[in-house]
Amino acid sequence: MKLAVIGSGYVGLVTGACFASLGHEVVCVDNDPQKISTLKAGKVFFYEPGLHEIITKTVATGHLSFTTEIAEVVNRCEVLFICVNTPSLPDGGADLSSVENVTRVVAKHLRKYCLIVAKSTVPVQTGEWIRKTLQRYARKGVKFDVASNPEFLREGSAIHDFMMPDRIVIGVDTTRAEKIFRELYASMKAPLIVTDIKSAELIKHASNSFLATKISFANGLSRICDAVGADVEKVTLGMGLDPRIGSQFLHAGIGFGGACFPKDLKAFLHISNELGVSFDLLAEVIRINETQAQYFVQKIIRNMRSLKGKTIGVLGLAFKGDTDDMRNAPSLAIIPELQKAGAQIKAYDPQAMPGSRTLFRNLCFAPDLYSAVKDAHAIVLLTEWKKFQNMDCRRVRKLMKGKFFFDGRNMFPPPEMKRLGFHYVSIGRPSA
Numbered sequence: 270m271k272l273a274v275i276g277s278g279y280v281g282l283v284t285g286a287c288f289a290s291l292g293h294e295v296v297c298v299d300n301d302p303q304k305i306s307t308l309k310a311g312k313v314f315f316y317e318p319g320l321h322e323i324i325t326k327t328v329a330t331g332h333l334s335f336t337t338e339i340a341e342v343v344n345r346c347e348v349l350f351i352c353v354n355t356p357s358l359p360d361g362g363a364d365l366s367s368v369e370n371v372t373r374v375v376a377k378h379l380r381k382y383c384l385i386v387a388k389s390t391v392p393v394q395t396g397e398w399i400r401k402t403l404q405r406y407a408r409k410g411v412k413f414d415v416a417s418n419p420e421f422l423r424e425g426s427a428i429h430d431f432m433m434p435d436r437i438v439i440g441v442d443t444t445r446a447e448k449i450f451r452e453l454y455a456s457m458k459a460p461l462i463v464t465d466i467k468s469a470e471l472i473k474h475a476s477n478s479f480l481a482t483k484i485s486f487a488n489g490l491s492r493i494c495d496a497v498g499a500d501v502e503k504v505t506l507g508m509g510l511d512p513r514i515g516s517q518f519l520h521a522g523i524g525f526g527g528a529c530f531p532k533d534l535k536a537f538l539h540i541s542n543e544l545g546v547s548f549d550l551l552a553e554v555i556r557i558n559e560t561q562a563q564y565f566v567q568k569i570i571r572n573m574r575s576l577k578g579k580t581i582g583v584l585g586l587a588f589k590g591d592t593d594d595m596r597n598a599p600s601l602a603i604i605p606e607l608q609k610a611g612a613q614i615k616a617y618d619p620q621a622m623p624g625s626r627t628l629f630r631n632l633c634f635a636p637d638l639y640s641a642v643k644d645a646h647a648i649v650l651l652t653e654w655k656k657f658q659n660m661d662c663r664r665v666r667k668l669m670k671g672k673f674f675f676d677g678r679n680m681f682p683p684p685e686m687k688r689l690g691f692h693y694v695s696i697g698r699p700s701a
């Protein structure tokens with residue numbers, strides 16, 4: 270099939286490259302000329318395991334190409350995926366201006382049937398609004414369908430998630446659109462959920478909000494565990510083995526970040542309010558998350574008494590492991606607070622340092638993790654990279670000046686860390 274993908278960021282590029290690897294002919298479009306020239310030069314402008322290899326292969330076979338011009342692709346594709354960003358507006362609503370720009374340009378150039386698919390995460394009823402915009406601006410008589418096909422991939426395992434999804438959700442309102450999707454996804458062995466467009470849009474917002482709720486639940490629980498000296502990891506283990514609850518995403522830490530959960534929760538709450546439906550549970554999930562970083566900082570200050578003149582080695586900057594994505598990373602909230610309290614920060618992240626340089630002030634970047642901890646009074650671990658899990662803790666302890674280890678991801682067993690001589694503090698677990 271001939272496909273166009275508009276917006277070549279984390280979702281668009283993975284979508285385009287994976288469809289191309291399945292034998293489709295894909296053009297990825299982006300209105301950022303620098304991104305497109307980087308891609309044309311054979312490079313990828315963000316880190317996602319395995320993506321560069323797939324792009325190199327599919328470009329070589331002629332299945333994948335890049336352009337900045339939507340006009341070039343509109344009448345050469347059967348399916349056009351909108352994968353542009355939908356960030357938060359100041360009031361929490363989704364900023365759909367990029368979706369609107371794309372829809373208008375598509376409408377202007379559309380001359381023959383095309384299935385126009387919103388893959389970006391959008392509030393319920395956006396599909397309807399895309400259809401109305403197309404009807405208003407497209408040539409009279411031109412046929413098209415609008416559909417929703419939300420994306421559930423996770424950064425860090427995006428290729429696997431796209432190629433082997435748990436489910437494929439398609440929101441359609443014509444049999445023609447459904448038939449195209451069935452053909453497009455024929456080789457994938459995942460359950461295909463076929464719904465109306467609004468239900469598909471809601472599935473995405475509801476899924477992300479539910480996962481975020483589990484995280485905030487675990488974080489709320491961690492504060493009770495800290496108050497009484499219980500162990501949140503044991504409590505969530507005991508809960509999660511109940512299949513009705515499930516253990517995934519039931520982990521305490523420094524809160525969720527990234528480009529999706531924070532903005533999707535706010536957008537879902539916003540649209541609920543607009544519809545006159547009170548869904549305050551979402552507001553509480555947001556509140557717990559927004560205070561969790563501060564909760565962690567207070568733990569650090571309480572344990573070290575004063576941070577004035579202290580050097581802290583920060584391990585991890587990205588919002589989670591296996592990505593360089595810094596959008597809403599907890600490090601953005603935590604590091605300035607530590608600096609405000611007087612600490613000097615030396616940071617190391619395996620992938621996110623190049624993209625972090627403009628995001629922090631007075632931050633010293635270390636070339637590797639052992640340089641980051643050398644002569645530090647304390648370590649603050651913020652991202653769950655495997656590299657940190659596998660580090661030589663004995664060596665780390667010897668390199669440090671002090672012995673504080675604040676683990677924002679509960680990555681290590683407290684008794685073992687105590688045995689190695691650390692003053693180890695994590696989230697919702699007794700120190701040792």
Ligand SMILES: NC(=O)c1ccc[n+]([C@@H]2O[C@H](COP(=O)([O-])OP(=O)(O)OC[C@H]3O[C@@H](n4cnc5c(N)ncnc54)[C@H](O)[C@@H]3O)[C@@H](O)[C@H]2O)c1
Nearest residue numbers: 276277278279280299300301353354355367370389390420
């Ligand atoms: N990142 C994720 O893990 C993830 C997962 C599932 C769903 N989503 C959703 O997918 C959408 C895209 O997310 P992302 O993380 O890929 O964002 P992104 O910012 O990485 O990529 C969006 C791209 O769209 C381009 N763009 C913006 N306006 C354009 C226009 N008018 N014409 C052409 N290109 C344009 C931008 O330059 C950018 O490269 C969002 O709605 C997001 O919520 C993201």
